[in-house]
Amino acid sequence: MRQLVRFLKYFLGILFVPLVLYFAIVLIGVAIPVNSNPETINPDIKIYLISNGVHVDIAVPxxxxxIDWTEVVHPQHTLLPTTNSSYVSFGWGDLLFYQNTPEWKDLTFKTAFQALFLKTPSAIHARFHxxxxxxxxxxxxxIDSLQYRRLSEYISNTFIYDKGGKSQPVKGLHYGGQDAFYKAKGSLNLFNTCNTWVNKALKHSGLKASLWxxxxxxxxxRYP
Structure with a gap:
């Protein structure tokens, strides 16, 4: 019995210590500001940070x-193509997660484990608004034009393009009538999440962000 108790303490310690360290790193990363006083000249472009409570997208004109985003993400790739959209939002994440979890109620341990701990393909979710x-x-x-140019470069460089320079839609994957998914660079893990991608976008653009x-x-x- 004592051996069992020792084993359980040891096992729980193995699980608990990394978790504490991870959240300690999170607190440090969030506490350190980047671009705390951005130099914005003639801010004439409005963008949006959109959250569903867990995941953040960036919406741009x-x-x-x-940039004309319809040259990168084509309305024809959606189920209900439209030319009347004023904004398009971008989010990055694990492709298998996107495929297997259209709603949070569909999330399984297997899907979460694969996304966080295995090197799997990623995708960009584009949605017209x-x-x-x-x-x-x-x-x-x-934001101003220079900041938006940097933001556009960051988003554009996340796509995987074919030999003809075209973005590559993921066939058959949609969450609604005006969205599409595209093959993307990188792989999601505990230290490189969907929200890390957005935070990096803000840093790259010279906008306020956390270190990580x-x-x-x-x-x-950073945006109360």
Whole structure:
């Protein structure tokens, strides 16, 4: 019996210590600001951070003088193509997770484990918006053309393109009528989550961000 108790303590310690260390690193990463006072000149482009409570997307204008996103993510790749959308949102994540978990109730231990601990392909989820959704946690940001150019470069460089320079849609994968998924670079893990991707986008653009965060709280902490 004593041996069993010792084993259980040892086993729980193995699980508990890494968890404590992980969240300690999270707190440190979130506590350290990056671009705390960004130099924004003539902020005339509005973007949005959109959260579903766990995952953050970045919504940007479909067309500006800087980039026309329909040349990267085509409305024809959606189930209900439209040319009237004013914004398109981008989120990055694990491809198998996207395929197996259209809703949180569909999440299984196997899917979560594969996404966090195995090197699996990733995807970008692009969704066209006629207007910004009102029922989600949304933060508008006004940025300038240089910041938006950097943001656009970051998002564009996440796509995997074919030899002809075209983005590659994931066939048969949709969550609605005006969205599509695309093959993307990188692999999701405990230290490189969907929200880490958004935080990196903000850092790359010269906007306020945390040094590192795997959670949406680390993003919105900079944008209360």
């Amino acid at each position: 479909v067309k500006t003088d800087i 006629d207007g910004i959704p009102k029922n989600e946690n949304i933060k508008p940001l006004m 965060t795997p959670f949406e709280e680390g993003i919105f902490f």
